[in-house]
Amino acid sequence: MLVELLLGRVAARTVEGYRVGDEALVPLRAFLELARVRVRQVTPGRLEAVLEPGGRPLVVDRGAAVARAGDRRVPLDTGRVVADATELYVPTGVLEALLRVRVLVDWGALTVVVPDPRGLPVHDAAVREEARRAFLRAGAVERADRYERLPRAGGGLSLDYALTLPSSSPVEEASYAVRGGLDLLGGSLEAGVASIGPARDGEVRVDASWLGVWRGARWVQQARLGSGVATGPRATTITGASVTNAPYVRPALLGVLPFAGQVGAGWTVEAYRGGQLVAYDTTRSDGRFELGFPVFFGENPIDFAAYGPNGEVVRYNRTVRLPATLLPARRLEYGLSGGACRFVSCDAAANADLRYGVSRRWTLQAGLDQFWRDTLADVTAPYAGAFGALTNVVGVSGEAVLDGFVRGAVNVEPSLDLRFTAAATAFADSAPALLAGVEGRTAQLFAGAFWRPDPRLDFTYVEASWQRTTIRDGALDVVRAGGALQRRELRVLPFVQYERRAVAASVLDFWVTGLTALVTTPSTWGAAGRWFLRAGGEFEDASRLRVASLQLVRQVCRELNVDLGATWFGGEGRPLLQASLNLFVPQFRATATGRVDPSGASSGLLSVQGSLMADPVRGAFATSPLTSVERGGLSGQVYLDRDADGRRGPGEPGLPGVRLQVGSQFVRTDRAGRYRLTDLLPFEPVLLQVDSLSLEDPLWRPGQERVSVEPPPNRFVQVDVPIVPTQVLEGRVERVTPDGPVPFAGATLELVAEASGRSLTLTTFTDGSFYVLGVRPGRYRLGVSAEVLAALRLEGEVAILEVSPDPDVPPAPVVLRVGAGR
Numbered sequence: 001m002l003v004e005l006l007l008g009r010v011a012a013r014t015v016e017g018y019r020v021g022d023e024a025l026v027p028l029r030a031f032l033e034l035a036r037v038r039v040r041q042v043t044p045g046r047l048e049a050v051l052e053p054g055g056r057p058l059v060v061d062r063g064a065a066v067a068r069a070g071d072r073r074v075p076l077d078t079g080r081v082v083a084d085a086t087e088l089y090v091p092t093g094v095l096e097a098l099l100r101v102r103v104l105v106d107w108g109a110l111t112v113v114v115p116d117p118r119g120l121p122v123h124d125a126a127v128r129e130e131a132r133r134a135f136l137r138a139g140a141v142e143r144a145d146r147y148e149r150l151p152r153a154g155g156g157l158s159l160d161y162a163l164t165l166p167s168s169s170p171v172e173e174a175s176y177a178v179r180g181g182l183d184l185l186g187g188s189l190e191a192g193v194a195s196i197g198p199a200r201d202g203e204v205r206v207d208a209s210w211l212g213v214w215r216g217a218r219w220v221q222q223a224r225l226g227s228g229v230a231t232g233p234r235a236t237t238i239t240g241a242s243v244t245n246a247p248y249v250r251p252a253l254l255g256v257l258p259f260a261g262q263v264g265a266g267w268t269v270e271a272y273r274g275g276q277l278v279a280y281d282t283t284r285s286d287g288r289f290e291l292g293f294p295v296f297f298g299e300n301p302i303d304f305a306a307y308g309p310n311g312e313v314v315r316y317n318r319t320v321r322l323p324a325t326l327l328p329a330r331r332l333e334y335g336l337s338g339g340a341c342r343f344v345s346c347d348a349a350a351n352a353d354l355r356y357g358v359s360r361r362w363t364l365q366a367g368l369d370q371f372w373r374d375t376l377a378d379v380t381a382p383y384a385g386a387f388g389a390l391t392n393v394v395g396v397s398g399e400a401v402l403d404g405f406v407r408g409a410v411n412v413e414p415s416l417d418l419r420f421t422a423a424a425t426a427f428a429d430s431a432p433a434l435l436a437g438v439e440g441r442t443a444q445l446f447a448g449a450f451w452r453p454d455p456r457l458d459f460t461y462v463e464a465s466w467q468r469t470t471i472r473d474g475a476l477d478v479v480r481a482g483g484a485l486q487r488r489e490l491r492v493l494p495f496v497q498y499e500r501r502a503v504a505a506s507v508l509d510f511w512v513t514g515l516t517a518l519v520t521t522p523s524t525w526g527a528a529g530r531w532f533l534r535a536g537g538e539f540e541d542a543s544r545l546r547v548a549s550l551q552l553v554r555q556v557c558r559e560l561n562v563d564l565g566a567t568w569f570g571g572e573g574r575p576l577l578q579a580s581l582n583l584f585v586p587q588f589r590a591t592a593t594g595r596v597d598p599s600g601a602s603s604g605l606l607s608v609q610g611s612l613m614a615d616p617v618r619g620a621f622a623t624s625p626l627t628s629v630e631r632g633g634l635s636g637q638v639y640l641d642r643d644a645d646g647r648r649g650p651g652e653p654g655l656p657g658v659r660l661q662v663g664s665q666f667v668r669t670d671r672a673g674r675y676r677l678t679d680l681l682p683f684e685p686v687l688l689q690v691d692s693l694s695l696e697d698p699l700w701r702p703g704q705e706r707v708s709v710e711p712p713p714n715r716f717v718q719v720d721v722p723i724v725p726t727q728v729l730e731g732r733v734e735r736v737t738p739d740g741p742v743p744f745a746g747a748t749l750e751l752v753a754e755a756s757g758r759s760l761t762l763t764t765f766t767d768g769s770f771y772v773l774g775v776r777p778g779r780y781r782l783g784v785s786a787e788v789l790a791a792l793r794l795e796g797e798v799a800i801l802e803v804s805p806d807p808d809v810p811p812a813p814v815v816l817r818v819g820a821g822r
Contacts (some may be wrong), residue, residue, distance in 0.1 A: 001745070003110045007035060008117040010126040011589025017112070018082055018089055023111055024105045025082055025089040028060060035099075036121040038310030045083045052121060058098065060088055069098040119682035120309030128270065128307065131277055132799015156183040156715020158613040158628035160192075167594075172200040179207070181629035181714035187212035188630045188682065188713035209629070213248045213683040221245050227342070231335025232351035232367050233399070234435075237552030240348075249684050250297070255328050257295045257320060257358045259302075259392060262288045266309040271302050278302075297324045301416050315472075320413045321395050325387040327357030328795030335367075338801045346371040346379075346434065347401035357585070362388035365399075371434055381431055403428050404435035417452035417461075459486040474503035491518040512546065514538035530555040545570045559585050574598040589625040613678060615716045622716070624678045632680040632711025633690070634662055634719060638673045641703055644777040644805040648720060655723060662686055664710075668694070682713035690721060699807070701726045701774050726776050727803050731814030732769045733784065735794075744818060747783045753778055761785070776807040784818055794818045 005026065014036050018025035021317035032039050035060070037687040041048045045062035056070035059248045067090075074097040082089040092112065099120065104113045108645035117123040158181040160781050166173040176199065179192030188211045196203040197264040209226030223243045230236040231244055262285045263269065271279040271293045278294035293302060300320040308315055313569035318512050327333060364386050371379040377516045380511075385399035398408045409423035425444045433439045448465035462483035469476045482495030493516040500509040516536035532555075550800040566575040580593040589611030596602045611628035612621040638658045639648050654673020659666060662677050663686040669675045669756035680686060686709055690702040703722035711717055733749070734741035736787045745768055751760040753777055764770045785799035803811055 001110070003112050005034060006111060007120065007122055008114060010117060011122045015215065020091075020404065022105070022107070023080075024092050025093060026095065028088045028090050028095075029086070031095065031597055032058075034122065035117070036125060036310055036569045038312075042086055042088070045088070047088045050310065052182055052308065055312075060094075060098075062088065067094055067098055071226055072098070088531060089459065124311065125307070127267075129269065130279055134271075143261065146732055151561075156614060156712070158631070158714040160510050160609075160611045160627050160629045162607070162609040164605065170606075172198060174199045183715045184210065184713045185212070186712075190629055190714075192629075200205070215248065215683055215710075217245070219245055221247055228337075228339075230337040230339070230349055230351045232337070232353040232369060233385070234351075234369060236344060236346075236351070236369075237342045238349055239342055240337065242335065242337035244333065244335040245280070246333045246335065249681060250324075252296045253294055254296065255649070256292045257360055257392070258290055258292050259318070259747070260288065260290045261304075262286070263314060264307045264308060264312075267306050267312075269304060269306045271304055273300065273302055295320055295322055295625045297322055297326070299413070299416065306727035317415055318392060319732065320389070320392045320414050321411060321413045322389060323387055323395060323397065325355075325363060325397070326361075326389075327355055327363045329357050329360050331357040341371075343433065345376075346356045346373050348372040361390075362386065369401075369423050376432075379434055381435060401435055404431050415455075417455050419448075419450040421448045422446065438471075440471045441469065441549075442472060444468070446730075459484050459491055471503075474501070489520050492516070493518070508664045508691065512538055513542055525682070536600045540570070558746070559583060566678070568586045569598070574600070584625055586625065587623040602655050611678075611715060613714070615676060617716065617718050622676055622678060625775050626679045627751055628678060628714070629683065630679065630713050632682040632713060633678045633716035634680060634709060634711060635674070635676040635687075635716045636720040638669045638675065638690070638719050638721045638723060639723035640700070642805060644703070644724045646703060648722070648724055655696070657694060657696075658721075658723070659691035661689045662723070676716070682711050682712045688719060688721070690723070693722065697725070699728070699774065700724070701776055703776075724776055725805055725807050726774045727807070727811055728771070728800070729775045729782075729803070729811055730769070730771045730814065732767070733764050733816045733818065734768060736817055736819035741817065747818075748788050749782060749816075751775070751787050752781045754781065755779065775803050775811075777803050779803075782814060782816070784816065789818065794820060797803065 001017060001021060002014055003024065004012060005015050006012045011034050013030065015027050015030045028047055029039055029042055037049050037051060039049045040045065043314050047060045049058040050056070051058050051069060054070075055297045056669035058069045060067040060076070062076065062078055062083055065076045065078050067076055074094055076094065077091075080091050092105060095101065096103050101114050101119065102116060104115060105111075134477060143587050160179045162177045164175045175195045175197070177192065179190060182189045186425045190210075191208040192206070194205050198203055206221070207227040209224055209228055209303050214221055220243055223241070226242050228242055229679045230238050231242055242571065259271070260645060262268070263283060265283055266283050267283045267287065267289075269281050269283065269289045269291065270277055271291050273293075279291040281289045281291050283289045298321070300322065301313070301317060302320065305313065305315050333355045333808050335351065335353040339348065341347060349372070350370045351367060353365070355363060355365045358362050366384045367381070367382070368382065369381040373379070379399050381404050383401040383404070385397070387397045393412060393414050395411045396409065400406045403426045405425055407423070407425040408420070412420040423446045426438045427442050429442070434740060446465070446469045448463070450461065450463045452461040454460060462481075464481040465479070467478045473618040477500040478497065480495060480497040482493065484491060484493045494516050497512040498509070499512070500507065514537060516534065519533040521531040535549070535550040538546040540546045545568070548568040549562070549565065555559055555561045561578045563582065565578045570574045576597055578593065578595040580591055581588045588608055590606070590608045592604070592606050592807060594602065604721060609625070611624045611626065613624070613628040613633050615622045615633070615635050617637070622633065637648070638655045638660070639652050640655055641648070642652050643649065654669070656669055656671045656673055656798065657731065658669045658673070660669070660675055663680065665677055667675050667677045683727045688707040688709055689705065701724050703724050707719060708723070709717065709719055729751070734748045735744040735745040743766070745764060745766045747764045747768070751762065751763065751772070753757070753776075760772070762772050763772055778801060780801045781798055782801055784796040789796050797816050799814050801811055
């Protein structure tokens with residue numbers, strides 16, 4: 001007899017079977033092929049297959065009266081097994097025992113159903129296919145529903161402050177720094193004063209600058225006047241001007257990098273970053289594949305999973321490390337700067353810099369540094385460099401400066417758990433300290449390695465390094481080996497270091513060994529709070545104490561912790577004692593420190609720092625323990641927009657306790673529905689979204705799901721968030737037949753908002769009905785999807801709906817009819 005074999009909702013086939021009483025004998029080979037289990041061999045009365053993953057053998061042998069799946073054995077009643085030349089019919093109970101699935105037989109409907117096929121390769125393949133469809137849907141750029149176009153009118157005010165008061169003379173020995181900022185001409189104007197040394201000396205440093213940013217502009221994206229940092233590879237602090245077409249904030253995404261490999265024909269290969277699917281491909285007939293996955297600056301740990309057609313699974317991982325010096329392919333960036341030197345030994349400095357992304361893997365750089373000096377000769381230093389990735393595992397870099405130095409480095413990182421690094425620098429004999437760092441240095445070599453034996457243990461690893469620095473009459477070698485071992489709340493970090501200093505005819509060498517132990521109390525200690533204990537010591541030549549320390553930190557509450565410490569130095573009889581209180585509140589942060597040195601002298605220090613920013617929504621200054629100068633702020637109100645017009649009117653209250661996400665930060669509204677957030681990056685768009693689960697009524701929705709805002713510097717911008725009441729839309733779909741209308745089950749419907757063009761897909765139930773929550777007020781079109789109608793050669797109605805914001809005026813039930821096309 002013929003029965004329908006159904007594996008959940010993922011696979012179905014009509015097969016021939018047998019009925020013995022109420023039990024069904026199903027064709028085993030057909031079942032396994034439908035489930036995508038690889039069948040190796042079928043002979044009369046015997047079938048051999050392989051269960052993946054793991055390559056476990058599955059054998060059903062009628063002659064031996066036994067069935068086996070891996071280590072499991074299932075007895076066979078040979079009288080209830082039917083065999084022919086190409087098939088073996090077994091009872092459903094045998095299938096359940098072998099494959100650990102549940103099988104239901106309905107003789108009225110002539111169906112054999114596995115309601116939950118999880119664990120079978122066909123189900124796993126269906127899950128992966130749905131994940132790929134979701135990946136493709138997510139690949140479309142998620143655009144904001146609303147863009148806040150803020151005028152660059154200027155205004156605002158922000159102020160950073162820092163004050164340090166010693167106990168010995170709080171006024172005369174005090175030091176301070178104050179910096180203010182304004183939004184001026186679409187940019188950030190900053191000015192500040194800071195004491196140099198104790199306040200009694202009267203010496204102050206004055207800084208002022210203006211930064212303009214034009215995001216996405218072709219020729220100029222940044223310009224700074226006043227105090228700043230010169231362009232180019234050497235960060236020289238100047239007072240002058242700089243201009244560049246480099247972005248203010250470089251996108252983390254560098255581009256798409258290809259990765260090729262080979263497994264087997266008919267396999268699917270997926271790439272994951274942080275558990276999220278980022279790329280997939282199906283192998284060609286020769287088993288080769290090529291993935292293109294997005295890569296970011298820095299480390300890119302990628303996990304690969306290869307799935308065979310019969311459930312085979314192969315997993316491995318690779319790490320792609322891309323230095324921040326790389327540019328996207330065919331991207332040209334320049335930088336020009338010049339001004340008076342501030343903190344280095346020169347009177348003035350200038351730089352012209354060019355960088356070009358030759359490909360996704362290589363970037364070239366060239367430029368000129370010019371330094372003017374008073375009593376010494378001026379320095380003109382043209383330079384050139386190259387940075388790139390030879391493979392997905394090996395990165396290299398090199399730089400040469402005329403009459404300065406030549407440097408090269410290589411980094412080999414097969415994974416996050418294994419890394420090798422080597423670098424070499426040769427300095428010219430005449431290289432000035434401006435370029436060599438230290439006068440008289442001739443060369444520097446470095447080699448290092450890192451290995452984590454178990455990827456699951458982040459803080460269990462070993463590392464080793466060697467560094468050699470040569471000067472004109474000697475050399476310094478430092479060899480160090482260490483590691484870390486963690487067991488629950490205890491972490492131990494031992495190390496050993498050898499130093500050899502050879503200067504002229506003298507040689508000095510010695511060993512240093514040390515051990516640091518860290519203990520953190522578990523969070524389950526409750527009222528005892530969180531404690532952190534750190535103890536360590538270093539010994540020279542394995543016997544003489546160099547330094548020993550003990551530190552205890554007690555977290556009293558989230559805003560306050562107490563830090564107690566003692567440090568012993570070799571040759572000192574008494575320790576250095578220190579205690580501090582650290583306070584971090586929404587208004588400011590402060591640290592009070594007291595210490596007693598080995599001689600018995602005591603001292604204390606109080607430091608306070610924070611910032612202010614004018615908030616026009618509340619008519620007051622917002623306080624913060626973080627910096628506010630050259631940062632942006634966002635404030636506004638979340639309110640119930642009863643008439644869905646996007647403007648707050650009478651009778652539309654603020655909503656308390658609503659959780660908002662702004663970029664990576666979160667904030668909740670106060671009792672009046674107001675919110676305020678500081679420390680936002682200016683000039684760059686950020687998405688504001690409402691956590692719908694924090695809304696009081698499940699039928700409330702934000703007027704826009706995503707709002708894009710570009711915060712200006714040094715001030716708040718007001719963005720109010722309307723919450724609109726939504727409606728429930730329900731109805732049914734009927735299929736017109738000669739015998740009358742019948743429910744159209746499983747029909748795909750599309751609900752399209754005419755104002756925005758956004759669509760929502762829904763599916764009818766078995767009785768043809770549908771039901772959808774959270775439909776925002778507006779005008780909609782609703783109909784069966786064009787793909788379904790075309791596939792079934794049907795024609796259908798399209799309903800035009802007006803959804804009211806008034807909850808007392810619900811939309812009427814919708815009836816859609818479809819029928820045969822012409």
